[in-house]
Amino acid sequence: MSAKQPLITKGPHKWWMDAIIYQIWPASFQDSNGDGVGDLPGILSRLDYIKSTGATAIWISPFYDSPQHDMGYDIANYEKIHEPYGNMEDMDAIIKGCHDRGMRIFCDLVVNHTSDQHDWFKASRSSKDDPKRDWYIWRPAKYDADGNRQPPNNWRSCFNQSAWEWDEKTQEYYLHLFVVEQPDLNWECKAARQAILDSAVRFWLDKGVDGFRIDTASLYSKPMDFPDAEVTDPGAPHQPxxxxxxxxxxLEGYLRVLGKVFNEYDSMTVGEFPNASFERSVRATSAADPQMSMNFHFALCDWKRDMANDPYQLTQTETLSSFKRILSAQQTHVEGTDSWPSFFLENHDIARSTSRYISDAPEWRVASAKVLACLMATASGTLYIYQGQELGQVNFSPEWPLEEYLDVGSINYIKLVKERGGDLKQAHKGLAALARDHARTPVQWSSEANAGFSTAKPWMRVADEYKSINMADEDKDPKSVLSFYRKAIALRKEHLDTFGHGLFRLTDVENDDTIIYSKLGPDGKVAVVALNFTTKPQKFAVPPEAKGRKLQLLLSSLHDSVSDDSTLEPMEGRIYLAV
Structure with missing residues (x-):
């Protein structure tokens, strides 16, 4: 990509706008020492493979010292490695290994909360007079009319518990928006903010890390009067x-504090800002007022989820047209601004995209994954690929018992359904479609025992399909999902000015069978993307932006060439250049 101004932003061109970032969930990526848990040496051993996919950077989810109550998002020491993953020398080797290969490396920045085993919190809970008491959020109890002790308010945590935990020693509650073992830091406290910058941010930037994914970036600032939430779940003791x-x-002030440090190092950040409106996201990612480089939008992840009643259940009311409206809004919201977008279909917190958005039926899985690869390769913004996505990994079987669901969110959901006397079969059905667990099964490297992930029993069961979905076989198969991803990403790089930086124009919004759109590049360049989400042939019309031009096929997910430029075969994706 040249240094000329990108089409979708008025801001300056930055190196991270061109990045293709491969996310790694360390526990499930590659075990190097036979203990059943992925580790840093395992990551190091696969850097050449990651580069072969076309990725230009890696993002490693939390690898810090942690008791693992929430898979490493409960950090006990920002400057130490979780021992089963390795040591600091291993991390230094990965940083060097990435840079030697011309790749960048990003880490998770988890600073809304720490583990209750962090020295900061141990000091904070030791006494009301401790200097670090104010580093976390403590409040006295309330008492009801009968004199029973109650939490400071009725907030429900993100994991379906009270957001407050009683501390017997100091006779106060502390706030935890996630699990009990994850006390929230108090960003109002200047000393705590400075410690966060020194230990969690500068420590790693000085080591050579190129940026961060900012976990729970929207939660640092709370209303310090802690009002009760309105009752939207009658009968429940804690409310959303x-x-x-x-x-x-x-919040904006706190994000600017972080942004100032990131700018010193010319580093990249992407915020996890789940409920941000597109307008709010533009404000948070403005080049003129840097809070973060870009933001993750989760509206596509929430498509068909019953967010109003039960986010672990699917609704039956939304169709592909609603998906397309969300996609179009996500792809166009920064136009005319100095902000920048990101694009992803998978990460560690959502189910597998082929299962989620199209079809994981055995006869359609490969074709479906390739259709989504066409969407990924032509999306505007910085691109994120999650481990195993490039192989077409799918959700594990709905026949797996509830005992196989190990995520704390899934466990707490099952517990809540049981406590309320709910329909456990329906809960199981929802988890089979939407649970975070599906993204956390081990990467399927080969058809050997344990999918080549480990010589020991893995910490989490390997998906049953590993003999038909694995890297070793796909690497040798020119028609595999992996081979297609490599082609699609190479094509993206070749036409980055149009696919990564071009303007998105959706056609035929109400059509529930296909997604057809144009990408408008510099100097009148136009590409056309046509995706069939059904198992039947589908007609499609040339978008208005390409009228009067000849369609030159750049890539089909099914064939090297096509004879009919107006009909898509079942589950086919095509990318054209209009010349």
Missing amino acids: AFHLFSDGPN
């Missing part, structure tokens, strides 16, 4: 309160 503790009054 995300709208109260997200995007609080001082």
Whole structure:
């Protein structure tokens, strides 16, 4: 990509706008020492493979010292490695290995909360007079009319518990928006903010890390009067309160504090800002007022989820046309601004995209994954690929028992359904479609025992399909999902000015069978992307932007050439250049 101004932003061109970032979930990526858990040496051993996919960077989910109550998002020491993963020398080798290969490396920045085993929190809970007491959020109890002790308010945590935990020693509650073992840091405290910058941010930037994915970036600022949430779940002791503790009054100031440090190092950040409107996201990612480089939008992840009643269940009311409206809004919201978008279909917190958006039926899985690869390769913004996505990994079997669901969110959901006397079969059905667990099964490297992930029994069961979906076989098969991803990413790089930086124009919004859109590049360049999401042939019309031009096929997910430029075969994706 040349240094000329990108089409979708008025901001300056930055190196990270061209990046293709491969996310790694360390526990499930590659075990090098036979203990059943992925580790840093395992990551190091696969850097050449990652580069072969076309990725230009890696993002490693939390690898810090942690008791693992929430898979490493409960950090006990920002400057130490979780021992089963390796040591600091291993991490230094990965940083060097990436840079030697011309790749960048990103880490997770988890600073809304720490582990309750962090020295900061141990000091904070030791006494009300400790200097670090104010580094976390403590409040006295309330008492009801009968004199029973109650939490400071009725907030429900993100994992279906009270957001408050009683501390017997100091006779106060502390706030935890996630699990009990994840106390929230108090960003109002200047000393705590400085410690966060020194230990969690500068420590790693000085080591050579190129940026961060900012975990729970919307939660640092809370309304410090802690009002009760309105009762939307009658009869429940704790109420949903995300709208109260997200995007609080001082959040922008806190993000600017971080942004100032990131700018010093010319580093990249992407925020996890789940409920941000597109307007709010533009504000948070403005080049003129840097809070973060870009933001993750989760509306596509929430497509067909019953967010109003039960986010672990699917609704039956939304169709492909609603998916397309979300896609178009996500792809166009920064136009005319100095902000920048990101694009992803998978990460560690959502089910597998082939299962989620199209079809994981054995006869259609490969074709479906390739259709989504066409969408990925032509999306505007910085691109994120999650481990195993390039292989076409799918959700594990709905026949797996509930005991196989190991994520704390799934466990707490099952517990809540049981406590309320709910329909456990329906809960199981929802988890089979939407649970985070599906993204966390081990990467399927080969058809050997344990999918080549480990010589020991893995910490989490390997998906049953590993003998038909694995890297070793796909690497040798020119028609595999992996081979197609490599082609699609290479094509993206060749036409980055149009696919990565071009303007997105959706056609035929109400059509529930196909997604057809144009990408408008510099100097009148036009590409056309046609995706069939059905198992039947589908007609499609040339978008208005390409009228009067000849369609030159750049890539088909099914064939090297096509004879009919107006009909898509079942589950086919095509990318054209209009000349």
